[in-house]
Amino acid sequence: xxxxxxxxxxxxxxxxxxxxxxxxxxxxxxxxxxxxxxxxxxxxxxxxxxxxxxxxxxxxxxxxxxxxxxxxxxxxxxxxxxxxxxxxxxxxxxxxxxxxxxxxxxxxxxxxxxxxxxxxxxxxxxxxxxxxxxxxxxxxxxxx
Numbered sequence: 001x002x003x004x005x006x007x008x009x010x011x012x013x014x015x016x017x018x019x020x021x022x023x024x025x026x027x028x029x030x031x032x033x034x035x036x037x038x039x040x041x042x043x044x045x046x047x048x049x050x051x052x053x054x055x056x057x058x059x060x061x062x063x064x065x066x067x068x069x070x071x072x073x074x075x076x077x078x079x080x081x082x083x084x085x086x087x088x089x090x091x092x093x094x095x096x097x098x099x100x101x102x103x104x105x106x107x108x109x110x111x112x113x114x115x116x117x118x119x120x121x122x123x124x125x126x127x128x129x130x131x132x133x134x135x136x137x138x139x140x141x142x143x144x
Contacts, residue, residue, distance in 0.1 A: 013041035056096035056130035064123025096129035
């Protein structure tokens, strides 16, 4: 067993995308911004971790070829957790917390050939459920 003492350690490239949403519920395509961070990291094979540090916003991977898909998802979330339902949380944003719990606040994407290994129609969406707001998406890129 070798000792880690004296070995050089490399930190994983990390970054942050600043996201400005315009509506209370909005799926915002952030694929190009994440791809740019991956490209600038120089990592050719590895993993890209995405994390949203907010309790009323999340991140998903879904179809980004047809904008109607994002619009349909936004409406479905509104039907699943309507803003005016009988919630106990008194801040008025309980529905946003429920929606975030449904989508989650993280995603993982493989990197191959220096690019995100997304499917043909896939894109990365920042999911705003309590906007409009200025938000952030944390990105960590780890080489194999």
